Amino acid sequence: MEASLADLKQRLAEIDDLQRTQLLLEWDTEVWMPPSGESSRAAHLTTLETIVHERQIDDRIGELLDDVEPYAASLPGDADDACLIRAARRLWEKKRRIPTDLAAEIAGAQVESYQAWVKAREEENFAGFRPSLERMLELQRRWIECFVPYDDPYDVVLDNFEEGTKTEDVRRIFAALQPEITALVAEHANEADEDEFLRGPFAIASQETLSRELIERFGANWDAFRIDLAVHPFAAAVGLRDIRLTTRYETSDLSSLFTAMHECGHGLYEWGSAPSLERTPLQGGEASSALHESQSRLWENVVGRSLPFWRWFYPRVQEAFPDILADVSLERFHRAVNRPHRSFIRVDADETSYGLHVILRFELEQELLSGRLAVKDLPDAWNARFRELIGLEVPNDTVGVLQDTHWASGLFGYFPTYLLGSVLSVQIWGKAREALPEVEQQIERGEFTELHTWLRENLYSLGSKFSPPETIERVVGGPIDPQPYLRYLRGKLTALAAS
Amino acid sequence: MEASLADLKQRLAEIDDLQRTQLLLEWDTEVWMPPSGESSRAAHLTTLETIVHERQIDDRIGELLDDVEPYAASLPGDADDACLIRAARRLWEKKRRIPTDLAAEIAGAQVESYQAWVKAREEENFAGFRPSLERMLELQRRWIECFVPYDDPYDVVLDNFEEGTKTEDVRRIFAALQPEITALVAEHANEADEDEFLRGPFAIASQETLSRELIERFGANWDAFRIDLAVHPFAAAVGLRDIRLTTRYETSDLSSLFTAMHECGHGLYEWGSAPSLERTPLQGGEASSALHESQSRLWENVVGRSLPFWRWFYPRVQEAFPDILADVSLERFHRAVNRPHRSFIRVDADETSYGLHVILRFELEQELLSGRLAVKDLPDAWNARFRELIGLEVPNDTVGVLQDTHWASGLFGYFPTYLLGSVLSVQIWGKAREALPEVEQQIERGEFTELHTWLRENLYSLGSKFSPPETIERVVGGPIDPQPYLRYLRGKLTALAAS
Structure with a gap:
């Protein structure tokens, strides 16, 4: 033996x-x-x-x-x-x-x-x-x-990214989310542009310095990490201690800061696997794209768009771009990076409406794979459903059906894990906050060690030892549940509206 | 079949x-x-x-x-x-x-x-x-x-880099070279430092621009080539149309220009294989490190240290570094980048004394592999032989026996191909000049297309189709011959002394 x-x-x-x-x-x-x-x-x-x-x-x-x-x-x-x-x-x-x-x-x-x-x-x-x-x-x-x-052809592709989750589970969760998110966007989206300061110009060298500072503060180090440029940012664990993050910079916005936090979250997950899992199929978070995404979203959104976080980091950003931000208050900046707004591009979407972009793709993927929708009819189907879900007329396919690389790369069944990840990120954050009563005060001081350690010990170190549903059960004590996520969005948007 | x-x-x-x-x-x-x-x-x-x-x-x-x-x-x-x-x-x-x-x-x-x-x-x-x-x-x-x-244990390792060449052949060629090179160094080395201007400081951004210009002029393009930084520059053909050059920059000298030309020569060789050889063992110059090195040396030295070349390129270098070079004449600069001088580091050696550094390693490798020399005695053996061949006392192992990466990387039998490559570069250049009577005037105008085309058609396109001796026979009409190389060195140094 x-x-x-x-x-x-x-x-x-x-x-x-x-x-x-x-x-x-x-x-x-x-x-x-x-x-x-x-x-x-x-x-x-x-x-x-x-x-x-x-x-x-x-x-x-x-x-x-x-x-x-x-x-x-x-x-x-x-x-x-x-x-x-x-x-x-x-x-x-x-x-x-x-x-x-x-x-x-x-x-x-x-x-x-x-x-x-x-x-x-x-x-x-x-x-x-x-x-x-x-x-x-x-x-x-x-x-x-x-x-x-198979029960549903989509089950087969979903299993490539999320073992143990069925299409029916996703439909049920998304059915709970969609009307609520639509309502939140309708209530809170502000089409009048109060946030022009977010358009920069922001010098790229300064964005890079800030991005690297965030990655270091979150607990990564350059002995094991790199960050380079890519048109479509991603993270890749080339080895347990060889983590490649990618990002992109535009002078016209600050989304690079969120990209850095997002990809860092993926990287920390991979980096945190127990050494005993190295060079096995259990190393890293391969088994569950949703759990993986929960960590990019936790660091990017739950932490990285929170008021405590910006209390710490906003002065640094102001210092980097004094011409543009000196007169913009913390509250106004924080509102701007959280405000729902209807837009065409998924990766540029705000935290709230993001889910609608995912739901659109989940629906169309099912139709394509079942053969109910032909590729030639895809742009029209996209534009029609986009109008219903987001309420905008798509002006051309580049900002419509051609915006994502996933289908070109054969990644069918991947999209829903983005929204499942957002949902999970809030459930996991809830557990972390229970365990770490000081965590928000720590974040306000730019201290992330305890949070990172808790996540590593309770999630990252497990790698892919367990099936995703079992890992989720172990970490949050139950299955994926859309309600905490909806409460989180509602709470945040209500507070912003009152601020 | x-x-x-x-x-x-x-x-x-x-x-x-x-x-x-x-x-x-x-x-x-x-x-x-x-x-x-x-x-x-x-x-x-x-x-x-x-x-x-x-x-x-x-x-x-x-x-x-x-x-x-x-x-x-x-x-x-x-x-x-x-x-x-x-x-x-x-x-x-x-x-x-x-x-x-x-x-x-x-x-x-x-x-x-x-x-x-x-x-x-x-x-x-x-x-x-x-x-x-x-x-x-x-x-x-x-x-x-x-x-x-085997006749000689060294034959076995040499065969990994130079099929068809025996240790005895190398010994014979090096025996012809060593006393002549020693005599040339003794006659022409100038230990008084007239060349202080070569110590810069040279801004790295300008060196980079000049390096890229050289690579483009030699005929490479960025659709297929990259150049990045490495501590020990090298070239790698990741694909027939995916050529990775590496280089390094120091503010204290201009050796990056020669490194760029050197690695570009390797890259052009790999890039020039006939498309019919792609994804076969015949793609690229793998069969003969000496032929490969002949091309890095041809571009770096035979072209890149020639007076016609500097007639074209020196004004650009002066323009890039006016504070340092404005008052240095073309002739003085050309003499400086060709002057023999005794030094410790092979890769920084001048073209003439370079061969002595190779001969030292070839001798020591044979002794190590035969067991006549124990590793513990290697530093002393290095220093003693260095004194005899180069005439300097090695102050520490970092500039002595530890300077090269080859043995650490298991590359035994590789060193002699460097000097064989220099020898071949002059033989091949002789043939190119016969075929292209205008080549020196072209170089003086910064035109390298005909030379590159001739080399591609007569050498690069062959890839590793033939055994190295057969390729050499096809290109230069005979075997490796040290005499043209010695005549070339002698001619160049005599002309420099008279200038």
């Missing part, structure tokens, strides 16, 4: 090595690769994915799992090895349903489709992206068919 | 994908990786090397090679497929001698040994590096023993 366990662990470690190598290539593709490197990069990623997949579905892993099953059964359910064996079996059984050819084809098609999307978006030309999107959808459908029988 | 050929090519293409992935990881390690990423990076490289090696030695490749051998024999010897099959067989037979464990162990040990070397060098403490160097040597000896019987 010991030899089988060691063999299994070695195989899983090597798969992890290859997957983190893939992450580095993907990071490099977005951050540094010269444009004409695209074709060789697609070949490299296809080859890596082929090898990863072949290794994931190796018959020998099944035999080793059978060998170690009695040992796993003898362990407490929360022992690292028990969790590892459970996760390895799930992964093996899941991946064996997918032909290696299909996995490799998806990996290669993503690079090409991404480039087509970039071009179509620049040219405001959905037709240029349509063939690629049709191909990505076709590949997704072939993926889904590997999991027959 | 066709199926076998396609299968063989697919296997070789995937191996190439993995090797270029390794290159990207190595590039990232030197350029961007946060320090604590080291341990996971070592694991990733070890796993990749294991997979590469397993695939290289796969029995199936041998069977496929047998299948396609009659086809290869039916082709002209210079047909791509004939060359590919020859190279694939050589590689397969060679790699099969090495156990995968050993290949993987070397890959992993390099990362650790490199870190130990960095630390030892910073601390001027050879003892801190000694255990790592002993381990690297031990691994090299195990590698060498895989190739029993």
